[in-house]
Amino acid sequence: MTSAPTxxxxxxxxxxxxxxxxxxxxxxxxxxxxxxxxxxxxxxFVAAGGSFIxxxxxYAAWAEGSEGGDSETVLGEWFEARGNREEIVLATKVGAKxxxxxxxxxNVEAALDESLERLRTDRIDLYYAHYDDEEVxxxxxxxxxxxxxRSGRVRHLGLSNFSPERMREWFEVATRExxxxxxxxQPHYNLLARAAYEKDYAPIAREFDAAVMPYFSLAxxxxxxxxxxxxxxxxxxxxxxxxxxxxxDALAVVDVLTEVAxxxxxxxxxxxxxxxxxxxxxxxxxxxxxxxxxxALLAGTALELSAQDVxxxxxxxxxFA
Numbered sequence: 001m002t003s004a005p006t007x008x009x010x011x012x013x014x015x016x017x018x019x020x021x022x023x024x025x026x027x028x029x030x031x032x033x034x035x036x037x038x039x040x041x042x043x044x045f046v047a048a049g050g051s052f053i054x055x056x057x058x059y060a061a062w063a064e065g066s067e068g069g070d071s072e073t074v075l076g077e078w079f080e081a082r083g084n085r086e087e088i089v090l091a092t093k094v095g096a097k098x099x100x101x102x103x104x105x106x107n108v109e110a111a112l113d114e115s116l117e118r119l120r121t122d123r124i125d126l127y128y129a130h131y132d133d134e135e136v137x138x139x140x141x142x143x144x145x146x147x148x149x150r151s152g153r154v155r156h157l158g159l160s161n162f163s164p165e166r167m168r169e170w171f172e173v174a175t176r177e178x179x180x181x182x183x184x185x186q187p188h189y190n191l192l193a194r195a196a197y198e199k200d201y202a203p204i205a206r207e208f209d210a211a212v213m214p215y216f217s218l219a220x221x222x223x224x225x226x227x228x229x230x231x232x233x234x235x236x237x238x239x240x241x242x243x244x245x246x247x248x249d250a251l252a253v254v255d256v257l258t259e260v261a262x263x264x265x266x267x268x269x270x271x272x273x274x275x276x277x278x279x280x281x282x283x284x285x286x287x288x289x290x291x292x293x294x295x296a297l298l299a300g301t302a303l304e305l306s307a308q309d310v311x312x313x314x315x316x317x318x319x320f321a
Contacts, residue, residue: 025287030070273300
């Protein structure tokens with residue numbers, strides 16, 4: 001695997017955490033990447049200067065025979081084997097593991113301890129509420145999460161998959177009550193999914209000085225350019241995630257993405273990452289099933305798109321804005 005140029009480190013707002021502006025997604029670990037391959041991906045990511053890894057207790061509960069916890073388990077074994085936990089900025093999530101759904105105090109306490117055990121660590125650097133739990137008031141969620149930080153097991157908080165109204169309320173309550181304010185949000189955002197983030201979530205991130213780690217940065221691989229027809233998806237693990245998005249509008253975006261990539265002698269995936277960074281996000285989340293997929297992701301952190309490049313991509317993706 002050849003090395004790729006990478007950007008300088010960026011600091012997450014209101015923290016001492018400095019990371020390369022690429023968040024390695026751990027959803028493949030224990031799913032499309034076995035233990036050995038996962039270790040190879042992680043080793044290559046760190047060797048290239050990466051340190052920011054995102055997982056969840058629910059990964060990969062969607063896979064046959066899994067109840068979740070697979071990714072955290074693989075990561076914990078890697079930390080133990082490499083002795084490098086202190087060099088990694090670790091993010092995980094709570095609320096979606098089939099046996100640990102919801103954000104009640106008892107469930108969150110148990111889920112956190114189970115995650116720590118699987119990850120073989122004593123703290124989480126960035127702990128997200130994976131999904132909202134409307135049976136628990138925002139005021140109670142804020143108090144519960146603040147307690148996790150005060151316990152020393154969690155350093156910073158983040159929110160993902162909340163409605164804009166409930167997310168804003170979370171920030172407002174925490175700020176007003178002097179409790180722990182989230183430092184990050186994790187929205188669904190990419191060239192094929194723009195509207196919700198740009199209209200509803202970006203203003204929240206700006207107002208409350210929160211980092212933005214978009215998930216599905218590559219639209220489950222569609223923005224790599226490797227899926228052009230339904231036939232390209234046959235036998236692929238991500239077929240179910242991609243096939244409904246394989247539309248004429250989406251392929252038109254991929255065409256422009258490929259054209260812009262060619263002018264930079266870059267991969268489409270690199271341009272998709274660079275576009276997200278040009279839009280002001282902090283560290284897009286992207287996963288790699290093999291080490292060979294990493295250079296294109298890493299190169300995206302150092303690729304500087306021109307104003308014309310961004311405008312062309314904006315125009316092509318306008319149907320999704």
